[in-house]
Amino acid sequence: MKNSVSKTENTIQNNGLLLPVTVIKGVGPSKAAALASIGIDTLQDLLNFFPRRYLDRNLTDNVLLKTGETVTLIVEVIDAYLAHGKKSRLVVGTKTRNNERISIVFFRGVNFFQKIFQPGTTLVATGKLEYFRGFQLIHPDYEILTSAIKTTHPISSTGSKKKKQEQEPEEELSELPEMIHAGRIIPLYPSSEVLKSEGLDSRGFRKILYSALEKLKGKIPEILPNEIVKRRGLILREESYREIHFPTDENSLDTAKYRLKYEELFYFNLLIEHKKKEREKIKRVFWPLPESETANKVRKNLPFQLTEDQNSALQKIKELTNKEQPIAVLLQGDVGSGKTLVALLTALRYIDNQIQVCMVAPTEILARQHYQTILSFLGNMPFLGIELLVGKEPKKNRYEKLYRIKKGDTLFVIGTHSVFQEDVYFSELGLVIIDEQHKFGVDQRETLRSKGKNPDILAMTATPIPRTLCLTLYGDLDLLTIKSKPKGRMPIQTKWFQEDRREGIYKSIRKYVSSGRQCYIVYPLVEESEKVDLKSCIEAYEYLKHEIFPDFEVGLVHGKMEVEEKDRVMREFSKNRIQILVSTTVIEVGIDVPNSTVMVIEHADRFGISQLHQLRGRVGRGDQESFCILMTDSKVTEDAKVRLEAMVNFSDGFALSEIDLQLRGPGELMGVRQSGLPDFKIADLRKDSNLIELTREDATLFGNPGDLEKEEIRGRFSEGRLLFSN
Template identity: 35%
Template sequence: MLAFLPKLENQPAGIPAPRKTVKAKPAAKTARPKTDGCPPALDGDIYLVKGISAATAPKFHKMGINTVRDLLYYFPNRHLDYSRLKKISQLEAGSEQTIIANVWQSKVNYMGGRRSTEAVLGDDTGNMRAVWFNNPYMVRNLKPNARVVLSGRVSIFNGRPVFESPEWEELPDEADLIHTGRLVPVYPLTAGLHQRSLRRLMKNFIDISTPGISDFLPEDTLKRTRLLPLAEAIRQAHFPDTEELKDAARNRLAFDELFILQLGVLAKKKRWQEQTGRALKINLPAIDHFISQLPFKLTDAQTKCLADIKADISKSVPMSRLLQGEVGSGKTIVAVISLFTAAANGLQGAFMAPTEILAEQHFKSVTRLFASIAKVSTLLDGVYTFEGLLDRPLRVALMISDMKSSQKDILKEKIKKGEIDIAIGTHALIQKEIRFKSLGLAVIDEQHRFGVEQRSALRSKGLNPHILIMTATPIPRTLALTLYGELDLSVIDELPPGRQSIKTRWLKPEQRNSAYNFIRKQIEAGRQAFIICPLVEESEAIQAKAATAEYETLSSEVFPESKVALLHGRMNAAEKESIMKHFNEGKMDILVSTPVVEVGIDIPNATVMLVESADRFGLSQLHQFRGRVGRGTEQSYCMFLAENPSLLGQERLSIIESTQDGFKLAEEDLRLRGPGEFFGTRQSGLPDLRMASISDVGLLEQARREATRLFESDPELNLPENKALEEEIRRVWPKKSEWS
């Protein structure tokens, strides 16, 4: 394709002395005057930066760059390695390479019907061509005898090397390269901004700004951690001198983010522990009698976690505890005993779940448990009243959005008057019009599904109530200590007797019919099955549509002889209640569902779980699906179907197929997918992480150690040497933030 390039005969091989660099044209005037050589204040507007005008500033705003500080921390998303300098005779096809050469000639040629620039260059080992396709304007810059640096990929044509559209720049007098001959930054862009111009602007900006940056880390922290100084780290993060310095820069900047995050979390815990709560009596006869009457014996792990909770709620400091447990480990009974303890003390309890299906499931579980021990005296306006548990009636109610307004009004009034002891519900419990007379304990299930404001709203419903947070999503301890550093941690690390291992298989597309036949045989044996619809998008409308289509195909074509039901989040409460009631009673054989069944559904007779497009889910979510079966006495099975999984998807499916340990799976999920699988930043209330990942266990633990050391010696950061750090924390953790 390059046959039309001129031959290189009679071109000299030597390199003449470099000519002087052509002076750049003066920069265009901007909307506000710049002070050359003097960096603007970090909190100043972006167009105080030299090179950014009132016209270009909006383009930076689109990328979230509004202040000088934003620009300073606008790091490249990668670097091109143009640092390996070669002679022309050493060039090889394919890899990124850099040369220094003289321009012998340049001209415009028609290539593929379009005007392009071609140049002939040489060094003391030979000559070569460079081509810039569809760019005739390059010829203006490539003057004969100019000494230039070129970096890019090399092709071999007719046995000779050719650069195709390489990066280039004239060799500066002091070899201060920007686009070539170094690790070259590649920045995220928006329409109207170009890589070369942004790179040039950033180089000038970084050179001017970084010398004046003061470090906010205390001197002894810097010495102990042996981290780069902040100014050097920022410079090396943008324009690193070596690969090692680039890594060291990222390490320092990532440490800063995790260190400040940890300090904020520790401060949150301290403030919460300074609040005054209600100390509950935990040795009341009614509590011991209730536990002794349970239809099963608590496991050692449940007993230990319950002891942790009792120790907390017996103090006047409000409890703030995270209860982790495997699927089916029995977290709910621990929560129910805790709620019963609050009721025995004359206080109210709230049990908040993220979905109506899960709230309804909890309501059924709680009332069924109480009914197995005590007498149900009335069921009026959705309120169960139990006699014989306390020296007064115990009243339990369900509050969800999908209820008649008249019934909700009645429940609101009863909660306000203290006539409801335990209120179970969704976010409906935290609506402004809901008032508790004396909320003593709030239990939040699957708390990562609630936003920061929602959790805070429930907490504000009482006078600093005790808080118990539960999750069936196993969270690695390191991650838990970061996201929930203000919480104390309890783990139910054993399953109740009788819980069995679920046989798990990853199936290829050609095994689909075998999977259907296996389900058919299980149904013939009197068992039931789940089939999870493949879509994982956020839109419930899209999920419902896809689930409906899957349901129609399965019910009419695949399992016409079976009773197939459909469940998705857009159904109203009555529809969902009816479907789950029929499925639980064995009147339906197969439940086709969206991921709404991930948690909370308990069908002992269901022995098969089939997940479509399983490679699109994370390990923890797949483990949650698997936990919906194996809850009875029969051997249960889980099958994961994937049409064309990526290498990462294949790795996940191999891991889930061979591992039943949810905590081990969570560690792997964190390694493969990062913390986003567990909690999004907006949900968790944490600051944005630009350079750090909380899956970086070593750095996270180092940051936590240093934060704990500093917090123990100066919790208010009042010492003079910590003043700069205190100001940085206030900037990152603004007062208006509610740290969860």
């Protein structure tokens, strides 16, 4: 037993945070299993289980007692008796320090409370002050300060004593040197039925957290460099844990939160710095890259000038490709800003030097759109080394394509998820272009990168990402942004209408289509559902085609259609053989039909800001005036109202992304499964943008962490968190 104790003490001295939670008094196997179910195995895990909110339970001035208010009072028990009536209840008579009489009433757990509330017992009680024949508190929160129990005989309703019964629950008699449940700011913790069944409600968590902090007193190591602690005026780590769980006052709580947020973000940014330096150790196979004659010809033949942002992005990529290290760039641009052209001009520098390029898109429609767009940019130039590799195609065709790719005859591969398959081999893969990269998992991105010898990476997204998210998700990449649109494009007018305007909207569609323009009408569902009362795209297609626009060609496209049929419809629409296209969000990204000038989004309140903005981006791609109509019922939720008003008032995707971040939070905004957002315990990407910038600056200044810190932060933020692992 002695050896066991000394071993535990040694562990505390070395790193007590790694001790199992079972070292805490009262945490046995059953309670430990409940804690493990929410990821709490060690004292470190427990300390990082932060309160969800706090209640001010500081003592109330006895002179200012008012009914209806929540009060916290120190009282002494005078007597206790059972009162009978419609509902039996225990009435505990108490007095405050000013001798104000207050009754504490319990309707439940009467036998239990009879045992512990005996004359002379002092407690802190918190509850709503009511008045019925005097002040009273009904079922208040409480904490016993001094117990007057000298025997195990409870007080009866008449004051007589009963024979000895079972012992009182130990945990209700406070042995703590300070109040933790009342008389102060108290923390409230997330819980569940499983946790509560083990006594792990907020009260239970306060007990074990207090015990953990007492056990670790003076033994929690400081992991931030001393220079940073002094420079940024941070409190020590141990103090921050104590104040976050048991704050002295609001200022102390704010100081503790700031320190712990700083620590979390600093170490995350150190990991990013480490990953950057790891990448810098890798040497590029293909460098430097000479200029591309083909790229120069394409630029010369363009019927428009590149925007300033496009030129800036191309120049930055050129500078990066002239270095020894492989490039990893995230190119983000608003819808219609010309990212595909930047990607093509970049790719041609590799292709002209007989280096293969692979461009991957999340959907077949988008891959085919890129293929057609790139062919149109290349025009009549003799360029035979480009292939489209998608899922469904004849085996012979696929085999021949794979052979040409493996041999190196095909220099530019544009495809979907099919390029990840094991039978796809490249001869000299030098550049990987990933469009809408957040729609691919980390493993998929790594698989594609592994098909070459440390190829360069150009990731693209048409979904504007708030700066704080960019720094967090893609801090290990070089970030390039295209905001400006090609000259000559007119801003899209966005209107929010309800059902009473539908007839007028159909008249407007007829007017624009009659003048030679085209229109999208988007629905959230493919088919009718019994679960939600929404119009489906198939149902609407039949109605619009036969009842509203019988004199126009109305087309239908949705995700459940065969690929060949989808392609046929999109080709017909791009040639203006179909004037009105009814669809689901399958057209959300990459569809480029400049003649389309009207977008109607049905049940627009069912879409997020990002999706609405992407859909809106399908129009306004030419030099004609364009419109986006958001249709809803007369009643929408408050959140939906904010989204719709934002769409009407803002056309800038980056401004909208900041609003979306505030509304939905980073997890929903990016899609938790694919994005790999770090599992921050306390930092908030919506509120801590300044701290993200500050810790990024400090992490860059202080360089790589030491071995211990590196392992710790790797444990907190796994390798799969960033875009590409090393």
